[in-house]
Amino acid sequence: GQNIDQPTEMTATEGAIVQINCTYQTSGFNGLFWYQQHAGEAPTFLSYNVLDGLEEKGRFSSFLSRSKGYSYLLLKELQMKDSASYLCAVREGDYKLSFGAGTTVTVRA
Amino acid sequence: TAGITQAPTSQILAAGRSMTLRCTQDMRHNAMYWYRQDLGLGLRLIHYSNTAGTTGKGEVPDGYSVSRANTDDFPLTLASAVPSQTSVYFCASSEGDRGSDTQYFGPGTRLTVL
Numbered sequence: 001g002q003n004i005d006q007p008t009e010m011t012a013t014e015g016a017i018v019q020i021n022c023t024y025q026t027s028g029f030n031g032l033f034w035y036q037q038h039a040g041e042a043p044t045f046l047s048y049n050v051l052d053g054l055e056e057k058g059r060f061s062s063f064l065s066r067s068k069g070y071s072y073l074l075l076k077e078l079q080m081k082d083s084a085s086y087l088c089a090v091r092e093g094d095y096k097l098s099f100g101a102g103t104t105v106t107v108r109a
Numbered sequence: 110t111a112g113i114t115q116a117p118t119s120q121i122l123a124a125g126r127s128m129t130l131r132c133t134q135d136m137r138h139n140a141m142y143w144y145r146q147d148l149g150l151g152l153r154l155i156h157y158s159n160t161a162g163t164t165g166k167g168e169v170p171d172g173y174s175v176s177r178a179n180t181d182d183f184p185l186t187l188a189s190a191v192p193s194q195t196s197v198y199f200c201a202s203s204e205g206d207r208g209s210d211t212q213y214f215g216p217g218t219r220l221t222v223l
Contacts, residue, residue, distance in 0.1 A: 031209065042199060042214035043152070050209070087151065095140045095159060095203055095210055096167065101151040 004100035006088050011106045012078055020073045020103045022088035033097065034062050034073045035087040043087055047073070075105070083107045112136065113215035115200050121221045122190050130185040130218050132200030139205030141183040142212065143167075143175060145196040152199065158183055159205060190222045 003025040012018040024032070031050040035043035049055055049064035049071060061074040075082055085102040092098065116131045134141065143155040144167075154167030158177040172194060174186045183202075187194055200215040 033211070042216050045211045045213070048209045048211065089152075091210075095205055096142070096154060096157055097212060098154070098168075099144075099152040101149060 004088055004090055004098060006086075006100040006103045008101070009104045009106070011108060014078055014080060014107055014109050016078050018075045018078060018105060020075070020086050020088075020105070022071045022073070022100060024069050024071075024088070024090045024100075026069070026090055026092045028092045029066060029090065030093060031091040032062075032064055032071050033089040033091070034060075034071075035089060035099075037085045037087060037102065039084070046086075078107045080107050080109070113200060113202055113213060115198075115215040115218050117218060118216070119219040119221075121223060122187075124191055124222055125189055128187050128190060128220075130187075130198055130200075130220070132183045132185070132215060133181050134183075134200075134202040134213075134215075135181065136202060136213070137180060138202035138213075139180070140203045140210075141177065142201040142203075143173070143183070143185045144199045144201065145169065145194075146199060146217075147196050155185065155198075192222045194220065195222045196220060 006022045034046040037043040047062035054063045059076045064071045085104045087102045088100040089097040113134045139160045142157045144152040153169050156175040158164045161180045198218045201212040203210045203212045
């Protein structure tokens with residue numbers, strides 16, 4: 001099974017940077033995903049890491065350390081539209097994902 | 110493209126009644142999944158299917174059943190609904206390869222069991 005931990009809530013100012021941490025425990029790590037979910041909507045894919053290091057996609061970056069069971073999602077130049085929940089998910093073995101409870105990010109003007 | 114569609118969008122159901130939530134994808138994905146999402150608990154896997162004709166149990170399968178007669182459709186049935194099944198249900202699909210295998214989610218069904 002999985003144990004995936006991420007903070008419940010974070011607040012930041014428009015234009016700032018926010019880092020959302022995710023720690024996990026697994027016996028057969030096979031990839032880590034970050035999803036974004038706006039209120040009342042479906043989750044949408046943001047990033048995927050399977051090797052250690054940083055993956056950058058525009059204003060969003062995701063980092064993975066497999067030895068530490070640790071990942072973070074970095075959101076730069078925050079915009080109001082970035083207010084959403086961010087879900088960390090770990091794949092162990094085949095295709096199934098286990099999700100953390102999500103981090104709600106509120107961006108304030 | 111439609112991607113993944115779910116029906117109904119929302120439903121109020123009396124306890125003890127049965128209901129089938131529908132999910133259809135047009136991406137020819139091999140794998141499909143059903144999750145429920147509850148406040149503070151995140152997404153939890155109910156059932157999944159790696160390919161047409163096969164299904165498997167997820168983290169919270171009790172009270173639910175699924176079938177996968179073809180590639181496109183993956184209905185979820187509640188045989189006798191209970192109030193604890195009040196939740197938002199998301200269907201998802203993925204190509205089912207062993208690479209990044211991103212899951213794509215449908216818009217969800219909001220179910221209330223009274």
